[in-house]
């Protein structure tokens with residue numbers, strides 16, 4: 001009984017959590033096509049209906065869902081972005097990123113060791129994180145550019161990016177100027193984003209739209225396109241500090257913009273929902289939505305990440321329930 005259950009999980013895990021590592025060619029961007037940007041609208045009620053139809057539908061109790069939860073862990077940018085961050089906290093976070101799931105749980109599920117997708121910290125903590133992650137292959141992502149408001153002068157934001165890259169960050173999460181989006185100045189967003197992409201050099205750049213402050217889904221769609229045109233490697237919903245962070249409607253708008261950009265240019269841009277995602281079943285819902293709308297290719301760490309500080313805890317708890325539940329079922333079977 002126990003072996004049978006183990007095989008089921010393992011098969012699903014191979015299908016979903018252990019696809020070969022692939023690396024996408026980087027999105028070079030394109031000239032700003034303002035006609036395309038302005039032609040984009042978002043049908044809010046249709047989007048909200050679709051989001052409602054998928055929200056809350058998933059449970060995490062079935063065997064194959066253990067594989068989805070393991071998959072989710074490999075896609076987390078394990079994050080700490082607090083005013084009271086210390087070097088010790090960042091080191092502990094890095095240790096957790098390298099060993100996110102207890103060995104006995106992985107063993108019971110028939111899975112090899114896994115790690116999170118990256119660790120995400122403030123610029124000031126990059127060196128510490130890089131040092132703590134040495135030898136693990138886990139990249140450090142830095143939130144630079146005057147995170148979270150992005151209101152410092154552009155030359156300082158660009159300098160912060162260069163400093164983060166110099167300190168060893170392989171990924172830079174920048175924030176766009178919401179005021180430009182709210183006033184329809186798409187050229188300014190494009191120009192800033194281009195300059196930031198340039199300052200990143202070889203480091204990948206994730207553009208945080210701060211969707212909770214963009215006013216409308218139409219602005220979210222337009223900002224998504226503009227950032228991709230300017231060469232973003234990922235578009236990301238939120239800083240985690242806005243009153244509303246990642247949501248399913250915003251996700252639908254952003255991933256459909258990603259799909260449209262891919263259809264036109266052939267380049268795949270990644271997606272990172274961030275802020276307030278703390279439940280395993282929400283993570284599984286996001287993954288199912290991505291699979292539906294963009295396909296399996298977008299379920300790899302080079303094209304999808306969760307920005308989350310507390311999701312890992314719930315995923316671990318749910319995985320532990322799976323393992324414990326299976327043991328008691330086997331026990332009942334043995335004595336029954």
Ligand SMILES: O=C[C@H](O)COP(=O)(O)O
Nearest residue numbers: 239240275276307308309
């Ligand atoms: O980019 C990541 C977010 O700041 C994390 O937000 P969270 O603390 O709500 O999970």
